[in-house]
Structures are given as C-alpha cells and as structure tokens.
Amino acid sequence: MHHSRPYNAEPPPAALAGLPITPLDTFYGRNHGTVPELDPATWRLTVDGMLDRPLTLSLDELRATFPERTVVATLQCAGNRRAGLTRVRDIPGEDPWGPGATSTASWTGVRLADVLAHAGLRPGAAHIAFTAPDVNEQGGPREPYAGSVPTAKATSGEVLLAWAMNGRPLPLVHGAPLRVVVPGWIGARSVKWLERVTAQREPSAGYFQAVAYRVLPPEADPGTAGPGDGISLGPVALNSAILRPGDGERLHAGPVEVTGYAYAGDDREVARVDVSLDDGRTWAQAGLDRPDGSWAWQHWRLTLDLPEGRSAITVRAWDTTGAAQPEHACHLWNPKGYANNSWDRITVTCGA
Ligand code: MTE
Ligand code: MO
Numbered sequence: 001m002h003h004s005r006p007y008n009a010e011p012p013p014a015a016l017a018g019l020p021i022t023p024l025d026t027f028y029g030r031n032h033g034t035v036p037e038l039d040p041a042t043w044r045l046t047v048d049g050m051l052d053r054p055l056t057l058s059l060d061e062l063r064a065t066f067p068e069r070t071v072v073a074t075l076q077c078a079g080n081r082r083a084g085l086t087r088v089r090d091i092p093g094e095d096p097w098g099p100g101a102t103s104t105a106s107w108t109g110v111r112l113a114d115v116l117a118h119a120g121l122r123p124g125a126a127h128i129a130f131t132a133p134d135v136n137e138q139g140g141p142r143e144p145y146a147g148s149v150p151t152a153k154a155t156s157g158e159v160l161l162a163w164a165m166n167g168r169p170l171p172l173v174h175g176a177p178l179r180v181v182v183p184g185w186i187g188a189r190s191v192k193w194l195e196r197v198t199a200q201r202e203p204s205a206g207y208f209q210a211v212a213y214r215v216l217p218p219e220a221d222p223g224t225a226g227p228g229d230g231i232s233l234g235p236v237a238l239n240s241a242i243l244r245p246g247d248g249e250r251l252h253a254g255p256v257e258v259t260g261y262a263y264a265g266d267d268r269e270v271a272r273v274d275v276s277l278d279d280g281r282t283w284a285q286a287g288l289d290r291p292d293g294s295w296a297w298q299h300w301r302l303t304l305d306l307p308e309g310r311s312a313i314t315v316r317a318w319d320t321t322g323a324a325q326p327e328h329a330c331h332l333w334n335p336k337g338y339a340n341n342s343w344d345r346i347t348v349t350c351g352a
Contacts, residue, residue, distance in 0.1 A: 002095040002097070006031040006032060006033055006035075006137055006138065007029055007031050008029060009029040010028050010097055010098060010100040010101055011028060011100045011103070012100065013100055013242070013243040013244065013246060013260075014243060014244050014246060015100075016103065016243050016261065017243035017259050017299075018243075018299060018301075019299075020072075020289065020292055020299065021072070021105060022105060024165060026103065027103040027165075028075075028100055028101050029173050029174070030077050030079075030101065031173070032134070032136045032138045032145060032208065033135045033136050033145065034134060034135070034137065036132075036133045036193050037172065038133070038193055038195075040059055040176070043059065043177050043195075044057065044058055045058075045178060045195065045196070046196045047119050047196075047198075048196065048197075049129075049198035049199035050121070050125035050199040050200060051199050052119070052120030052122060053118070053119050054119065055119050059177050059178065062110060062115075062161070062178070063110070063163070065110075065118065066110035067110065067111075068108060068109070068110065069109065069110060069111055071158055071181065071295060072105070072106045072107075072292050072295060073183035073293075073295040074102060074104040074183070074295065074296050074297045075103060075181070075190055076101065076102035077097065077101035077186065077187040078186040078187070078188060078213050078233050078338040079094065079101055080100075080101035080239070080340070081101070081239070081241065082094060082095070082101075082340060083096035083097060084329040085329050085332065085333050085340045086337065087329065088329050088330045089333055091336070091337040093138075094336060099243070099260075099261075102187075102261070104296050104297055105165045105166050106167065107162040107165060107181045108160075108164035108165075110160065111159065111160060112154050112159045112161055113154070113155040113157055113159065115161065115197070116128065116154065116199065121151065121155075122199070124201055125200060125201065126151055126201055126202075127148045127150055127154075127200055127201070127204070128149055128150075128151055128154035128197060128198070128199055128200075129147070129196075129199075129200055129206075129209075130148065130180050130194055130196070130198075131146045131196040131198070131204075132144060132146070132194060133193060133195055136207060136208075143206065143207055145192075145208060146191070146205075147188055147209045148189075148200075148206075149182055149185060150203075150234075151199070153234075158295055159180070159182050159183070160181045161178055161179070161181075162175075162178065162179055163177060163178050175191075175192025177193075178193075179191065179193065179194055180192075184236060184265040184267065186233045186235075188209075188233075203232070210227035210228060211227055212336065213232070213233050213336075213338065214229060214231055214336070214338075215230050215334045216334055216335045216336060217334075218335065220335055222335040222336050225335075233339060235265040237265065237339050238265070238317055238318075238323060238324075238325055238341055239263050239264075239317070240260060240261065240262035240273055240300075240315050240317040241260050241315070242258060242315050242344050242346050243259055244259045244260070245258065245346070245348050246346070247346035247347065247348075248346075248348070248349075249348050250348070250350075251306065251350050251351075252351060254305065254306065255305055255306075256303065256304055256306050257301055257304075258275060258286075258301065258303075258304055258313055259299060259301040260344070261300070262288070262297065262298050262299075262315075263296075263298070264317070264320070268320050268323075269291055269294055269319065269320045270291070270298050270319060270320075271317075271319055272285060272288070272318045274286065274315070274316055274318075275313060275314065275315050276313075277304060277311055277313060280327065284304075286302035287300060287301050288300045307350065308350050310348070311347065311350065312345055312347050313345065313346050313347070314343050314344070314345045315343065315344050315345075316343045316344075325342060325343055326341065326342050326343075327342060327343050328343075329342040
C-alpha cells in the first residue's frame with residue numbers, strides 16, 4: 001500500500017508470480033483522486049465531438065447495441081519500478097513503486113472501434129479523448145481526470161470500453177461502471193469511471209495528458225513544467241522484473257527457481273528473457289510462457305544453482321524487434337520517474 005487517500009496499492013512481487021491472470025484482490029490500484037461512486041442506474045456515457053451521430057448510452061444500451069468482446073491485457077503504470085530511479089536520485093512528490101504497478105486481467109466490454117464507427121467519425125478527428133469525474137488530488141490543478149489516444153489506436157480492435165474484469169463485474173476501484181482499456185499503452189490512458197468519449201483534432205488538454213506522464217529532461221523542474229513539455233508517453237517500454245525469490249531473501253544454497261514477468265507494449269512481443277549471476281557478463285536463457293494473445297505479459301522461469309553467500313540475480317528481456325532493455329536506471333532518470341525499464345536486479349543470501 002502506498003496510500004489509502006487517494007487509494008494507491010501495490011501487490012508484493014510474490015503475489016504476482018506465476019499467475020497469467022492477476023486475481024481481482026491482488027490487481028494494483030492507481031488513483032490520482034478520490035474514487036467516485038457512480039450510480040449505474042443514472043450513469044450515461046456521452047460520445048461527442050467530431051462525429052456525425054453523437055450518442056448518449058446507458059450501460060444496458062451499450063451492451064445491447066455492440067457485440068461483446070474479451071481481451072486479456074496487462075495494465076502497466078508509467079511509474080512501475082520508479083523505486084529504481086529514486087535510488088539514482090530523489091523524486092519528490094512521486095511514490096517509489098516497485099515492480100508491482102502492473103497486473104493482467106481478462107477484460108470484457110465492447111470495442112471502442114465499434115462505438116466510434118456507429119457514431120460516424122468525421123475526417124480530422126485525430127484523437128479520442130476520455131473524461132472521468134474524479135478530481136486530481138496529487139499535485140497540479142484540481143481538475144477531473146482525462147486522457148486521450150490517437151484515433152489509429154482507439155479504432156484498433158483491442159481497445160475496449162469494459163464493464164467486466166476476470167468474468168466479474170468491474171470493481172469500483174478499477175472503474176465501475178465502465179472503463180477504457182488501452183492494451184499495450186501506459187495505464188494512465190485506460191481511463192476509469194468513464195463518462196465522456198470525445199473525437200477531436202488535438203490530444204486531450206487534461207493535466208495527465210498534457211503535463212504529467214511525460215518524460216522531462218533531467219534538469220527540468222516538474223513543478224513549473226507546462227503543457228507539451230517533455231516526451232508524451234504512449235506505448236509501454238519493453239520491461240521485465242524478478243518476482244520470486246524476493247530481494248534480500250535468505251535461501252538454502254543449491255537449485256533455486258527464479259521467476260518473473262516480461263512485457264513488451266503495443267505491437268511488440270517478448271522474444272527472449274535472460275538471467276545473469278555476474279551482473280551481465282554472462283547470461284542463461286530463461287523458459288518463457290507462450291503469449292496469451294499479444295496484449296499480456298509473459299512469465300518466465302529459470303532454475304539457478306546458487307552458491308553459499310550473496311548472489312546478485314539480474315534479468316533482461318529482448319523484444320521481437322531485437323531491442324533489449326537498457327542496463328542502468330541512471331541512464332533513464334527523469335524528474336517524474338517514469339518508464340524505468342532498466343535491467344532488474346535482486347540480491348539473495350544463501351546458507352548451507
Ligand atoms: N482513471 C481515472 N478516472 N482516474 C485515475 O486516477 N489512473 C490511471 C488509470 N485510469 C486513473 C484512471 C492510471 S495512472 C493507471 S496506471 C490506471 O488507471 C490504473 O488502473 P487500476 O487502478 O485499475 O490498476
Ligand atoms: Mo499510472
């Protein structure tokens with residue numbers, strides 16, 4: 001748990017280990033304001049902007065009008081593994097999340113593509129913006145949560161407006177009655193408690209699109225950053241982490257199974273995962289789960305013969321474009337602490 005107000009909760013790494021689908025009571029929670037309690041009976045979704053036929057839909061109408069789809073997708077916060085950046089240099093005002101700001105669920109809803117096609121997207125509508133009623137309480141303006149994705153992503157088949165998670169009604173903290181799920185993109189774009197979808201020329205002007213969730217240059221002061229500063233984050237960077245054993249754990253020398261996840265965002269997939277016992281001079285290839293569709297993390301495992309004393313265990317992944325993770329967090333440090341995808345490293349101590 002990072003905070004109860006707003007509610008921000010990170011599962012311990014071991015709770016995520018080995019499970020392709022994260023149980024609902026384990027899935028991480030990331031909120032910038034107070035969870036709003038919307039009444040599903042009076043709630044309506046407004047679809048407006050550059051459309052031929054703007055829509056207002058109840059949840060029943062949405063479900064009756066469009067075919068139901070289920071997608072298994074990982075959500076990953078851009079602040080996942082920020083703690084590794086904080087160890088390089090302090091990041092005031094942002095929580096030091098470990099490797100558990102990511103989880104995977106099977107999401108059921110309708111395709112945003114189908115809703116937009118029904119509403120008749122007009123030429124020039126290059127971005128689809130999402131708006132929710134919860135108000136930011138974590139620095140920056142006190143304004144409702146908003147974000148957007150380019151229309152090319154919004155109209156790809158994998159982007160859902162979801163009302164169910166792991167076959168159960170969407171829990172309130174995860175966005176009931178309806179949330180956006182943007183597979184392969186940073187979690188911030190998967191807007192919860194969705195009230196409005198707007199087709200527009202420009203990206204959302206909301207704080208979490210225009211100012212936050214952007215990679216500022218190291219010397220920038222995040223307190224004075226303005227709209228459009230830095231690099232906007234979209235697709236998730238290739239990443240991997242060790243989930244078991246735990247960092248600092250005491251074990252018996254001999255064979256020990258090491259497991260974790262690897263995840264390549266958007267249209268890339270994880271191609272290989274390697275583990276090193278000598279800080280990256282030599283590597284052994286881990287066994288990798290087959291992908292469950294292309295929107296979910298893959299778990300990996302390798303049995304290592306650990307000697308007595310201290311061992312450092314390092315992991316890195318490669319993706320299907322041949323790119324590998326960068327070695328050190330110091331090369332990635334940025335003032336808001338986003339997108340740390342450097343090699344993950346733990347140390348364990350083995351007794352006889
Ligand atoms: N949607 C709203 N309305 N308000 C929020 O604070 N947080 C975003 C996104 N959607 C947020 C939101 C962020 S930063 C992430 S990482 C994901 O939701 C987290 O989703 P989860 O809490 O279901 O894990
Ligand atoms: Mo996030």
